Amino acid sequence: MGMHQKFVELAEKLTPDLHESIVLPKSVIEVVADEEAFQGWRTQETGSISALQSKSFGKDESFILDFGDHQVGYISLSIKSVGSPQDAPLGLKLIFGEMPCEVAEPFDSYDGWLSKSWLQEETIYVDVLPAVLKLPRRYCFRYVKMMIIDTSRKFTVSFTDIHCTAVTSADVRELTPLPANIPADLQAIDAISIKTLQDCMQTVFEDGPKRDRRLWIGDLRLQALANYQTFHHHDLVKRCLYLFGGMTLDDGAVGACVFEKPNPLVDDTRLYDYSLFFVAILFDYYEASKDREALVELWPVALEQIQIGLERLDEYGLVRDDETWWCFTDWHPELNKQASAQAILLYCLKRGLGLAKELEKDQEATFISEQIDRVTSSALQHLWDEKTGFFVSGVTKQVSWASQVWMALAGVLNEEENGQLMDRLFESPPEIGMTTPYMYHHLIEALFESGRPEKALEQMRAYWGEMVKDGADCFWEIYNPNDKKLSPYGSNLINSYCHAWSCTPTYFIRKYLL
Template sequence: MNHIDGIKKTAMKQLEYPFAQWLERAEALKPALHRWETPAAWLVEVHPDVAAWQNAAVRRLSPLPAALARMRFRKGDVLVAEFPETAVGRLHFRLRAADNYGDSPAWLRLTPAELPAELLHRDDAYTGVLNPAWLPEEIIHVDDLPCEVRLPRRYSCRYLRIEVLGSPGEIIFSEISITSESSLPEALPASPPELPPQEREIDRICLRTIRNCMQTVREDGAKRDRRLWIGDLRIANLLVHCTNHRYDLIERALYLLAGTATDGDILGCAFERPTPRAGCRMHDYALLFSAVLEEYSRFTDHATGVGHALFGIAAEQFHRAAQRWFVGDLARIPAGSWDFFIDHDSRLEKDAAFQALAVFSLQALLRLGAALGRPEEELRPLREWRDRWSAAARLHYYDPAAGVAVCHGQVSYASNAWMILAGILTPAEGQTALRKLEAMPEALRPRTPYLLFTLMEACALCGDRARLQALLLECWGGMLRRGADVCWEVYAPEEPFFSPYQDFRLNSACHVWSAGAAWFLRMGRPQQADDGRCFEKARSAAGLPETS
C-alpha cells in the first residue's frame, strides 16, 4: 500500500474540526515570560584535555566582573566568559573605547556555547545534515561607543566567546550578562528532601532543563529546532505534573498541535512562529498524542475540557493509522520512511515498537473515553483495534522461548520497552525480557533519552526498581560526572561526539526529553504538591499494578 495515496484517501473530516478556535485557545494560553539577569561569573580558558568530556576542559582564570575592568582588547584578542549556569535568553554587555575616543565601529564575533568543545571546534568544517544556520554565532558591528550591546536573538549557553575582529584602538568590555527568560520563574522547585546527594543533583539539572525550555511554548531544546514535538511533550507533561504544575503550557501545546493538524492529520510537531503552523509528519507521534491528551486530562481532573474538545481528532488518528499502516492486524512501516521516530537509530526495525506504541496510546484514549463518558460507538472500534493489535503483536513479536520481543529477527530495547509499556507482555514477562536483554550485546540499545525514558517506564511498570535506578545513575549520573548542569539531548558515553545530525555542534545540551529523571526521582516519594505520590497515582488511575 502506497502510504501517500493512503494519506490522500483519508483527507477527510478536516472541515468538521474547529481548528481556528483551537488556535485561539492556544493563543489565549500563551504565557508571559519571567526575566532575570544571569551575569557572567568567570573569565575562562577552554583547552584540549583528553580526560575531559569531548576532550575539552575549562580553566577558570578569574572572577567576573572584576577581571574585565583591568583588561583592554584590540583586533585579534579573545575573551571567553562562563555563566554560573546554562542560561537561555538574550546576551548583552557594555562596550567602550579605552581612550573614550572610539572613532569607528567595533566588529565582534560572538560564539555562545553550551558545551566547551563547541568552542574548541568552532572553526571545523561543517559536517552536519541539518541547516548550518543552527550553529550559534553572530558577527556584529557596534557603531557608537560607549554603548550597551544587546543581541536580539535568544541563545542557550554556558559560555560566550568574544573575538575582536576590529576595534577603534583598545576597547573595554563590562557587564557581560544574559537576560534569562522562561515562562517559569528563576527559582527551581524544591527537590524531594530525602534524595541522596547525587540524585539531588540529578534532580536539579532536570529542573533547570525544564525551566530553560519552558518558553512561550514548551520547547524540546532551547538551542535548536523550536518545533513542538509530541514525543517530547509527553515527557514534559509528566514533568510538569510532578514539579511545577504549569499545566497551561501543556494545554497550549495540545491546542497548537490540534489546531495545526493538516487534512485532519495530527502531525508530529508544530511551529509556534512566526505564526502557529504545521510541522512535519511523524506517525508514531500522531498516535502518542492520545496518550498525552489522556494523561494531561487526568492530571487536571478533566477540568479544562481539552479532553472532550480533542477526543475526536485524537481518535481519528487511529482510523487513519489502521487504514494506512496496518496489513491485517500488523503494522508495516514503509521501508526507508523517516516519518516514524521511535529512536534516532536508522538500524532499528520499528514495526513492533510502533504497533505497541499504538496499543499503549489506544489504551490511554480508551481510559479517557471512559472517564469522559464518550459514546460506545466511538469507543468500540478503538477497543477492537487495541485488542486485535495487542494480540497480534504478542503472537508475532514475542518469543516466549527467548523471553524477549523480536522484530523481524532484530532484538532491541525499543521493541521490548514499548511491548512492556503497552501491557502486551505481563510485568513478569517484562522483567524477564529486561534481564535477558542485558545478556544480549547485540540488542540495540536506546540512543536517545526519549527512548531511555520509555525503557525506564517499562522498568517501573515491571516493578524493576533496581534496573530503573541503575539506568538513571548510568545516564544522568554520567552526564553529571561529565560536567552537565542541564540534561543533554544526546548522551552516548562511548561516543562523545555522536550526533544524530552528524555534527556534534548541533546537539542541544538542554533538552526536555532528557529531563525525565525528575519523574522517576519522584516516583513513589512523598510530594510537596497535592497530588501525593504522583507516579503511583498516575499508575493507579491508569489501572496499572502497584510498583511497590
C-alpha cells in the same frame, strides 16, 4: 492542512508571560584540550569579571565568559572605547556555547546535515561607542566567546557590563524540594532535570532552546510528565495540545511539530508514533488537571489519531513497515520500527480507552477495546518469538532494545512476564541498542512499570548520572557513555545540550521514589 481556528485562538490566548532574571557572568575562562574530559575539552578559570572590566582589548584579542550555569536568554553588552577617539567601527564576533566544544572548535569545521545556521554566532559592527548592545536574538549558552575582529591602531575597547536576561515560563516557586533522605546523586540528577525542563519551557515546551527551539510532540509528552511533578504549568500543556489539535495534516493526523511564529503553523513532518502520542498526552493532561472542557473539545482529535493509526494495520493486524522515516522511536540508524510502532499504537489505544470511558462514549470504548485485542493478539502471534523470549520487528525479525521496551510499556505481556522480559534484556542484550535519553526514558519507565525499580534506578544512574559526572548543567539530547562525540547530525557541535526529552529523571524520582 486542517485548521480549527477556535483551538488555535485558544492556544494563543494561553501564551504565557515569561519570567525574566538577570544573570551575570561568573568568571573568565579558557578551554583546554584534555583527553580525560568530556568530548576532549576542559575549562579552567583564568580571571575574574571585575579584572576583565578593567582590561581593554584590540584586534584579534578574545576572551571567554563562563556564566556558571546554562542560560536561555538575551545578552546585553556595554562597551566603551579606550584611548584616542573611536576612529573606526568596532568589529566584534560572539560565539555562544552550551558546551566547551562550541567555544573551542571552529564552527567552520561543521559539516553536518542540519543547518549550520543553528550554530550560535554573531558578527557585529558598532559605529559609535560607548554603546549598550542588546542583541535581539535569544541564545542558549553557558559560555560566551568574545572576539575582537578589529578596533584601530588608535583605540581599544572595554566591556563595562555584560549580562544575560534569562527567560522561562516555568515558575520556580512551584517547586517542592526533595526530602533529605533522597541520596545526593539523585538530588543532583533531579535538580539538573528540572533546570533542563525550566530552560525548555518558553512560550511552548521547546525541544531544545538552542535547536530546534520548537514544539515537538515526542518531547512534549515527556516534558508534560515532568511538569506535572514539578512546575504544574497545566496551561502550557494545554496550549501545546490546542496547537497540535488545532492544526493537523491534510488527513487529520497530528503533525510531528508546530511552529509559533510568525503565525502558528504545523510542520509537514509526519511520524506514526508522534501522531498517536496526542492521545497519550491528552490522557496524561486530564489525569493531572481534570480539565474536562479540554478533554471534551480535544477528544475528537484524539479519536481521529486512533483511527488514522489503525489504518496502517495490515491484514494480520500488524503495523505496516516501510523504508522511509515513518516512525521516530529513537535516533538509531539501523533500528526497525515496526514492533515499537505496534506497541505505541497499543499503548495509545489503552489511553484512548480510558478517555472514552471517562467521557462515557460507550460505542467508541467498545470499538477501541476490540482494537486493543486485535493489536495485542497480532503482536503476540507475529512479533513474539517464544524461543528467544524477545519481540522481533520487520522482515529481518530484528531484535532491539526499543521493541522490548515498548512492548513492555504497551503491556502485551502481563506484569510478571514484562519483568522477565526486562531481565532478559540485560542478560542477553540485543545488538540494536538505544541512542537517546528519549529511548532511555522509556527503558526506565518500563523497568519501573514492570516491577524492577532497583534496575530502573541503576540504569538512570548509569545514564543520567554519567552525564552529571561528565559535567552536564542540563541534560543532553544525545548521550552515549561509550561514544561521547556521537551525533545523529554529523557533528557534536550542533547537538542540543539542554534537551526536553532528557528531563524526566525528576519525573521518575518524584513519581516512584517519594
